[in-house]
Each structure stands twice: as C-alpha cells, then as structure tokens.
Amino acid sequence: MREIDAFDALAAGKSIHDDANFSWRVARHPRGNVTPDDFNWAQGAIPEPEPGQVLLKTHYLGLAPVMRMYMMGGSPSGEVPLGIGDVIHGRGVAQIIKSRNPNWREGDLVQGQMGWQTYKVSAMTPQEKFFPMPKNGLPAALGSGVLGMTGLSAYAGLFPTGDPRKGDLMVLSGAAGGVGSMVSQIAANVVGCDVVGIAGGADKCAFVRNHGCSAAIDYKNENLVERLDALRPDGIDLYFDNVGGETLEACMERLRMHARVVLCGSISEYARTDPFALANYTRLRRTDSRMQGFFVYNHIHRWDAVMSDLAGWIREGKLKPVQDIITGFENMPKALAQLYYGQNVGVQCCSVRGEPKDWR
Template sequence: MANNVQNKQVILKDFVSGFPKESDMLITTSSVNLKLPEGSNGVLVKNLYLSCDPYMRGRMSKPLVSSYVDSFQPGLPISGYGVSKVIDSRNQNFREGDLVWGSTGWEEYSVISSPELLFKIQHKDLPLSYYTGILGMPGMTAYAGFYEICAPKKGETVFVSAASGAVGQLVGQFAKLMGCYVVGSAGSKEKVDLLKSKFGFDEAFNYKEETNLDAALKRYFPEGIDMYFENVGGKMLDAVLLNMRIHGRIAVCGMISQYNLDKPEGVHNLMHLVIKRIRMEGFLVNDHYHLYPKFLETVIPLIKEGKIVYVEDIVEGIENAPSALIGLFYGRNVGKQVVVVDRQLFLTNQSL
C-alpha cells in the first residue's frame, strides 16, 4: 500500500451534444500504485503537461461509425496528447526517468498499456511544453499538411483560417519561409495583431467583423488563392472556393466551426473544384509520423535561430483543464492551449 498515491482525474460525465460545458466534466480523485505489476508491458507516467486540441470535441460525442478516433467513455478519464515522465516501466523501450510525449490520460498519473504510441523526447534544450505543440502533434500536422499535401512553391498565395491557433501559426510561418504571400483569419483584434507582428503574416483579418467573407478574400487575394489550409469549414470554406486559383490546393486539417452543430452547414460552391481543377485533400497526422525525425531536423534549428516563433496559452492546474478545453470552442485561447499539471517542473524547464 505504500506505493499508492492520490491521482486527480478529469472524468467525462456523459456524452455531449451541442457546445460542451465545463459541467460536462468532473474532477475526481482516485489512487494509483506507482509500481506496475509483473507481466505488464506498459509504462506508468507522471503527466507534466496536457494539450487541449479541437479534435477532442468529437471524442465527447456518442460513437460514430465514420469517426477516425474513439469516443471517450463516460465515467472514465478523458485522454489526449501530453508530455510525461516515466515513473515505472515494464517495457524494454522505456526506462524510469525518460521524458515522453504522446497519448495519455487527463490525470496526474497514467498507466499506458500501449507505449508504442509514445515518442521519447531526445531534445531537451527547448521547453518541454513545446512537445504539446510545435514539436508534437500540432507541429507535425502543420508540417505534413503544408509540405506534403499543399506542395508549396515560392511566390504562391496562401490563406490560413484559425491562423493564430496551434497549427495555423506554424503553417503561416512555414509559408513565409517558402517565400509565399500569406494571409490569416482569426477571431479577435489581439489575434489579428499577433499574426502580423509576431508570426510575420503579410495580412490578417477578423472574420467576425466581415459581413461578406467573399469580399474580404477578394480584398486580400485580388488574383486568387493558390493554397488554403482549412481549419474552419462552413461559410469560410464556401467563400474560399469562390476565390481559389486554377490548380489550387486545399489541405483539410479540421472544421472547428462545425464541431458543435447538430446539423452541419452546407457547402454550396463545390462546383469550383471542377471548374478550377482544385485538389482538396483531407489528412490525418497519424499517417505522417514516419516523417517525424525529418520534421525535428527541420524545425528545431529554425526555432533556435529565431526564424520560427511559437505562442502558448498556459493554464495552471489540472482542475482548470475543463475550462481550458471549453475555451477552444469560444476562441478564448491565444496560441497553443496547454495545461500545466506539475508547476515545479514547469518552472524548471522554462529556464532551459
């Protein structure tokens, strides 16, 4: 019994429809044994950072046959990407003390029975929290979607929706490094200013202040859009289709405007895919993790040289994780939303 410790957890109370609320989740405390049983092939980790990501909304709904990811189970801790420290291991690929990122529970300690979903952190000279974002799943998503799906060329025009988020801020910077003209949309003046002053976008606009999205896009792209990195869907996608150039490419990463609607908005301008010979391709980051070593080789030097910057929105304490997650769907976060589980380690690694 001496190895048992308390384990604070975020539990999904029941499946959600419409906009999720903080009350859809519950903070509870259980206990966990810090020693894994003999015969286990898993690892026990202490979670240090938790990542809030839009795709998690779909996991709060009843299971759908067409979904690409399993729903959360009511009454159990929700899960997502995080950064963790290995406390005990029965797996030959991990040792006590290893730092890892990957899928973990929204709790202080997690037993991970499928450690093949974890990445060992080798580069520790950057903030560990970056592995929830620029050096983790969102970074890989931006990299794969922009370079693999969009296949950019110097001088092309690029539009990024939800551009100040964890993925969008990187796509815009990748595009600028390629010598592209880049415009982003976001939902507040603060975020629009950030896109231009911090991330180097050529232009940016607040979509909430635009009564006619088609007119707004024509203002910023008088000759049309070569590449659109799609994070939003709905009315924005419809307007973009009107403004794409011949042989344009659309990388469909997500559609956050549709996640909380019982009946998704229709898209009416799909004929432009034919007229303009547009390639529109959805993708999942899981299909591109074989590129992760190449991605790190590319991105880490850019961060260290100051050629890419990254903004995080930090929330402290697992008890504040539900509020942080819900905030994504109201645009409250500025940059990558991260929950700090272990404040002491947070302070330590910020000084790296």
C-alpha cells in the first residue's frame, strides 16, 4: 500500500451528521511527513453560544503546508501552539446559525479561523480574523482558498514584496500549488511578466502552461540547472520561491541586475532534519538585488482591497480559480497529506457540507 493510501483506511467508517460536533485532533506530533497515526477523530456535543458569541457551521476548510508545523507544536503564524488532543488549526468558510452578538447576523457567511471541526462557538475576536463573505455571485468555496488566505498570500508576495514589472523575466517554483497557481496567472495576465513555472511531473507542467506560464520545468524528470540555462539564458528579474532548498540556490545563481527574490514558502525543507544552508546569498550583492520574505498576517489590512481585485480578475477571466476540493470532513488528514506527497493541483480544500443554500 502506498503511504497516501493509508489515509483512506483512516477515513473508513467515519461520517458527520448535524446533531453532533466532529473534530480532528492532534494524536501525536508528526515526524517527517504526516501519517494516519498523527490524527485523532473526536465527537462531542454542539456548543451553545453565550452572550457576545455566535455558533458557526462549517461548509469548507482550506489546507496549507504550514498546518504540519502547527501539529508539531510550532507557531509560525502566531497561532496558539498545539498540544496532544487539541483541535488542529485551519481556516475555512462557515455560516452563522445562532447569534448572540449584535454585530453578526444569523445566516451570514464568514471566512476565518474555524479549526478542523464541524461547528464552532466564537466571540469573533480580532485574533480569529473573521471576514464577512460578500455576495458577489462567486462560489462560497472560493473563500477557503483563492478568495481567502491563499489569495492574500499570492497578492502580498507578488505585489508589495516582489514589485513585479511588465516584461520581467520571472521564475516561479511550486507553480502548480495553491499560491503558485495564482501568482503565475496574475503575474502574466495582469502585470505582463514572462513566467517560467517549476512543477513536478508532466501533468502538472501541462497544467502550469495553461495557467499563466510560458514554459515549464519538470523538476522530477528534468535537470533543473540545464533547463534554467535554456529557458532563462539572460537571467532572472523576479524569482518567487515556494520550495526553498536547492531550487532557491539554483535560481540565485541566475539573478539579473536589480532582481527580486520573494521568499513565500519552503516546503522542500519542512521534513529536513537540518535546515538548508544557502551558500550563494552573496549573489544579491553582486547584482544589487534584494531577497525579501513576508508574513501574510502583516498584510491583513489589505484584505478588502485584495479580495475585490481578485474577484474582479476572476470575473474578467484573468484569473482562473483552481481549487483541489476533496469531499468529506473524514478526508481532512488525506487532504493535508496530499500537499506533502505532491498530489494536489491548485489550492487544497475540503468540502464539509458544500455550498450553503440560498446564499449567493
């Protein structure tokens, strides 16, 4: 049995119903990629909201590689570190079904920190970063990814951090992933960059060529260095990094004058015992270039403007939203594992209950 298939056995026999609250909790801190033994399925009573609180019913949940760090007890996004038995952190789309808070109405749809659970009582504090979902004619599912924190990450990494310019010779790693599949399209179709995407496998490379990239490099089956030389003989103006490690190092060797390097993610390094040591950072000095990271929650003040821009580009056809939606709350662990086994295309999400009725 392949490692990823073991998650099907974990989900077998599990399902949710609306008269109880179901959750996935940390069974143990992961070592390497997540495994079925890292997750625990729990069932409890639906909580009742107190004055100032609301009761939320989960419809969609988004997934991101950082969730493994949460499960390990880390706190890369300022979240409360998770211990054994805690509900796993995660953002999603939910509907308010009971409200004892005058600022929030029953029936409203929101996007925010739900955790891996089918119901949640919340005081809607700023720390949970809940935002109302606008009725813009687009599917509510997009709030769990493209019109959620993944979309904000793509925008914040590309624009205020990367400063893209029309005609930039750009390279994008993780181009078939959640952030990457958005960055490629926005850079090409909105800004006018020429984007070379790096992805794993022939199918993913075909996908990225249909989503903003003029060419693709299959890092699993091609020599990355040789392909970079062939596709970027004049160097790189903008490198958007989602993977870190040797890919970052190879792109650093090819910086043009005044190039920009965006540090968004480092999924290739998450399971390493020792951190990757970047040996050629001095290329930044030689080319008057800059390498800059960003923390998505530092850009939360841009939320309304970014969501408006993204929704507009979707309606204009400049951004095709790609969400890899797995159905069934029981499949949340498998959905997370797919990120580490390279099986997702676009933003990885889970449909817990599907689209809410009579909302759009």
